[in-house]
Amino acid sequence: MIEIQNLSKTFHLKTGDVRAVQNVSLSIADGQVYGIIGYSGAGKSTLVRCLNLLEVPDGGEIRIGADQIVLQNGRIFRRDQGGLRRIGERQLCALRSGIGMIFQHFNLLDRSTVYENIAYPLKYSGMKAGAVRERVYELLDLVDLRDKVNVYPAQLSGGQKQRVAIARALANNPRVLLSDEATSALDPDATESILALLKDLNRKLGLTIVLITHEMAVIKAVCDRVAVMEDGRVVEEGSVYEIFAHPQTGITRRFVDSSSPLGKIDRLLEEQSPLVEIGPGQKLVKLIFRKECVGEAIVTRAAREFGLDFSIVLANVEYLQGGPIGGLIGVVSGKKEDLKGGLRFLDENHVTVEVLRDGDH
Amino acid sequence: MGIIERYTPNLYNYFDRFLTSCSATFEMFCKAGAIAFVIGLVLGVLLVVTRKGGIARNPILYQLTNALVNVLRSIPFIILLIFLIPLTRKVVGTAIGVRGAILPLVAGTVPFYTRQVEVALSGVEPGKVEAARSMGSGLLGLIFRVYLHEAVPALIRVTTVTAISLIGLTTMAGAVGAGGIGSFAINYGQNQNHQDIVNVCVVALLLVVFALQTIGNLLAKRTTNRALIQRRH
Ligand SMILES: Nc1ncnc2c1ncn2[C@@H]1O[C@H](COP(=O)(O)OP(=O)(O)OP(=O)(O)O)[C@@H](O)[C@H]1O
Numbered sequence: 340m341i342e343i344q345n346l347s348k349t350f351h352l353k354t355g356d357v358r359a360v361q362n363v364s365l366s367i368a369d370g371q372v373y374g375i376i377g378y379s380g381a382g383k384s385t386l387v388r389c390l391n392l393l394e395v396p397d398g399g400e401i402r403i404g405a406d407q408i409v410l411q412n413g414r415i416f417r418r419d420q421g422g423l424r425r426i427g428e429r430q431l432c433a434l435r436s437g438i439g440m441i442f443q444h445f446n447l448l449d450r451s452t453v454y455e456n457i458a459y460p461l462k463y464s465g466m467k468a469g470a471v472r473e474r475v476y477e478l479l480d481l482v483d484l485r486d487k488v489n490v491y492p493a494q495l496s497g498g499q500k501q502r503v504a505i506a507r508a509l510a511n512n513p514r515v516l517l518s519d520e521a522t523s524a525l526d527p528d529a530t531e532s533i534l535a536l537l538k539d540l541n542r543k544l545g546l547t548i549v550l551i552t553h554e555m556a557v558i559k560a561v562c563d564r565v566a567v568m569e570d571g572r573v574v575e576e577g578s579v580y581e582i583f584a585h586p587q588t589g590i591t592r593r594f595v596d597s598s599s600p601l602g603k604i605d606r607l608l609e610e611q612s613p614l615v616e617i618g619p620g621q622k623l624v625k626l627i628f629r630k631e632c633v634g635e636a637i638v639t640r641a642a643r644e645f646g647l648d649f650s651i652v653l654a655n656v657e658y659l660q661g662g663p664i665g666g667l668i669g670v671v672s673g674k675k676e677d678l679k680g681g682l683r684f685l686d687e688n689h690v691t692v693e694v695l696r697d698g699d700h
Numbered sequence: 701m702g703i704i705e706r707y708t709p710n711l712y713n714y715f716d717r718f719l720t721s722c723s724a725t726f727e728m729f730c731k732a733g734a735i736a737f738v739i740g741l742v743l744g745v746l747l748v749v750t751r752k753g754g755i756a757r758n759p760i761l762y763q764l765t766n767a768l769v770n771v772l773r774s775i776p777f778i779i780l781l782i783f784l785i786p787l788t789r790k791v792v793g794t795a796i797g798v799r800g801a802i803l804p805l806v807a808g809t810v811p812f813y814t815r816q817v818e819v820a821l822s823g824v825e826p827g828k829v830e831a832a833r834s835m836g837s838g839l840l841g842l843i844f845r846v847y848l849h850e851a852v853p854a855l856i857r858v859t860t861v862t863a864i865s866l867i868g869l870t871t872m873a874g875a876v877g878a879g880g881i882g883s884f885a886i887n888y889g890q891n892q893n894h895q896d897i898v899n900v901c902v903v904a905l906l907l908v909v910f911a912l913q914t915i916g917n918l919l920a921k922r923t924t925n926r927a928l929i930q931r932r933h
């Protein structure tokens with residue numbers, strides 16, 4: 340369990356203060372893949388770097404497992420029976436080594452082989468050479484790179500480099516893995532394989548993963564829950580399914596649209612495409628079907644029972660961690676009363692109805 | 701020996717002196733080089749870790765080191781040589797000869813080398829340091845296992861450049877009676893109008909510089925993106 344309370348971090352620059360993280364509170368359950376999404380500069384990296392204290396927050400509390408860290412005026416304390424105790428450099432290092440982290444640019448040591456990179460956190464930790472060797476090979480198997488053991492990073496593809504980085508981050512058996520844009524520098528194939536690996540590690544090891552991204556597709560692929568960040572604050576938080584079904588804020592809606600074929604509607608409307616031209620007795624509607632009604636013939640039932648015509652402009656089904664979610668944008672036409680009744684019928688059947696354009700106005 | 705006698709008759713006459721001069725230059729180069737190497741490396745690391753955004757930020761230590769390096773660097777070597785005579789006499793007991801030249805040579809080399817080391821270490825991607833920090837590395841681990849380790853090719857390159865400039869400085873050390881190829885060329889070549897001696901000195905120095913540069917380039921290349929000696933696992 341990771342619990343963050345009122346975490347804040349301000350950078351004092353010559354040009355003024357940057358409030359990178361403002362009073363963020365979050366709670367992440369064990370074994371979850373937790374996404375943090377936001378545009379560039381939203382404070383995602385800063386927030387995550389505060390979690391393993393690479394950045395020392397100005398104030399707030401962080402609980403990771405049994406460790407309760409309290410931050411006051413940029414000082415780090417641990418809460419135990421005796422109250423607050425200041426943490427020294429050694430303890431800070433020990434604390435960090437208990438949390439794994441991977442990065443956008445892999446950050447491997449270029450002059451070390453794959454073996455030595457993975458052995459890095461194990462060496463000088465009191466572990467015997469034989470045990471180090473055994474653990475490194477175990478990790479190599481975990482990320483499926485045994486044949487690259489004596490190779491240097493320069494000879495690896497991006498995806499392979501990230502696998503080495505993942506193995507290295509997991510060397511000390513952390514309960515939590517922080518991933519800062521780990522797939523942003525990879526091609527789509529490698530992205531998919533790294534995400535699959537992360538999901539696999541999450542299931543196999545019960546590893547809690549906190550994953551930063553600016554791509555909704557990544558959230559869709561692996562996350563259970565997601566927090567949306569803007570200007571240092573978490574503006575929306577919930578299960579990925581709920582966020583997709585009912586985005587509350589403008590920024591969340593933009594992220595959802597950006598990853599869904601339904602997002603194209605904005606372009607069509609802007610370009611005044613004939614597809615979305617409607618006249619009297621017609622409405623352009625967006626329907627979102629939750630998992631309870633995906634697979635039921637609700638639209639055709641509405642059409643039949645209310646004598647409506649549906650002409651589909653865009654349609655899509657997403658498969659999220661929480662289940663499928665359907666979306667449809669189309670022009671519905673019929674008599675005024677029937678239109679009203681039909682849309683109410685949809686609403687009563689767990690379909691979220693949004694009228695994008697009304698031909699009678 | 702026949703060839704030397706035939707083409708450079710004057711050098712032949714002073715050949716013993718020439719060999720002594722070479723060995724004096726060699727001695728100054730090795731001793732001053734070794735000391736400057738250690739001190740420059742330490743100060744270079746100190747600058748990188750204590751600077752703003754460094755892993756052990758310390759503005760006072762940084763400013764002090766920085767100022768020392770800047771001041772020493774702005775003094776021309778020949779002036780430094782004279783300026784340091786009293787100090788050298790106190791520290792090593794004599795201010796002349798090869799022994800007397802070591803301290804000023806170190807003082808003349810360290811500032812340059814420190815800056816070069818600083819640049820080489822700054823070339824290590826901050827991400828690597830960040831990753832090592834996230835794995836729990838402390839200050840010493842970061843310095844030795846990340847900064848120095850990853851900067852090896854760059855360090856070899858700057859060490860080569862510094863070594864070459866040190867050769868240049870040793871030729872000036874003749875001013876305090878340290879001997880060496882530089883003073884040999886002036887005393888036995890230029891002053892006595894023996895152009896052949898000057899020519900041979902130039903060639904000898906060129907060969908040394910060329911050899912240093914070649915070895916440096918080779919080693920830098922061999923250590924880029926890999927260890928010099930690879931252990932298989
Ligand atoms: N070390 C630092 N010193 C000063 N300002 C910083 C520092 N790190 C981050 N910031 C500032 O804090 C804000 C948040 O940065 P952060 O890197 O957390 O954003 P992000 O959401 O990760 O963005 P990106 O998607 O570009 O990585 C930005 O305005 C950034 O300029």
Ligand SMILES: [Mg+2]
Pocket residue numbers: 383384385519
């Ligand atoms: Mg970032």
